[in-house]
Amino acid sequence: MNNKEIEAIKLHIAGATIRHTPPFDDLKPFNNNFELEKDFIDRWIIPYYLNIGNTNTEWINKLTTIKHEITTDIIQTNLGDFNWRSRQTGAFFAAITNQTQFIDSIGTHLLKSEVAFAGKVYCKVFASFNLPKCVDYLNLYLDYYLTKHDLWFEQRDAMEAILYLDKLNATNHFEKHFSLWTEFIKNKPNWEVEIKTDNLEKQLKIIETVKTHM
Structure with a gap:
């Protein structure tokens, strides 16, 4: 197996399952210049x-127990x-500790969408922070990615x-994006048109409970 094949496998494992080039080259994501140690992972x-x-009591108790150990360096x-x-965990930790200084890092990751799955958490974190800059990032994301019908992202x-x-x-x-949304899902028979926030609100209650726990 050559180096190119090995690198491709590493990217797939990391979540970079779909390679694309969004128009956000001016945004430079923060990237570590080191590999994470096993103990940290x-x-x-x-x-x-x-x-x-999760929304169960056991999960809430676990988070409230470790919340005060989460430092900015860990995030x-x-x-x-x-x-x-790691990216979605870092974003989630930022939410439960109310570390809004990471909004730009999270927003850049959302817009560039370099790895799968993490975007779900970024959106949840922005809903939790509810700051104007969070709304801006969500709008920018939707403005672009709702026009990319072949990218089944977040x-x-x-x-x-x-x-x-x-x-x-x-x-x-929401209404400004809805017509693009209906076009976006036309080639996605298993995607429902209706947008609901019930599950999101349940998860946001967990974040708020942990965030405000002393």
Whole structure:
């Protein structure tokens, strides 16, 4: 196996399953210049990345127990790793610790969409932060990715987040995207037209519970 094939396998494992070139070259994502150590992965990624969508009491207790151990370095290290598991964990940690200084890092990752799966969490985190810059990133994402009918990414998650924020802020961003949304899903028979925020709101309640726990 040559180096090119090995690199392709590494990218696939990291979540870069679809290679594309979005028009966001001016945005430079923060990337680590080192490989994560096994101890860090075992401590700050593996126990969390598959559970981020949970809403049970056991998960809440686990998060409230470790919340005060989550430093900005831990969040930055996760976000800077080129892997969907670490990136979504870092974004989630930023949400439960209310570390809004990472909005631009998360927003850049969302717009560039370099790895699969993580975008779902980015959208959830922006809905949790509910700051104007978060809304801007979601709108930019939808403006572009709803026109790319061959890219089956996190468009629904972004629509859910923008609808939820419209409800909170008495704004009307969702309607501006809806016609593009209906066109986007025409070649996706298993995607529903209707956008609901019920599940998102359940998960946001978890984030808020952990965030406000003293």
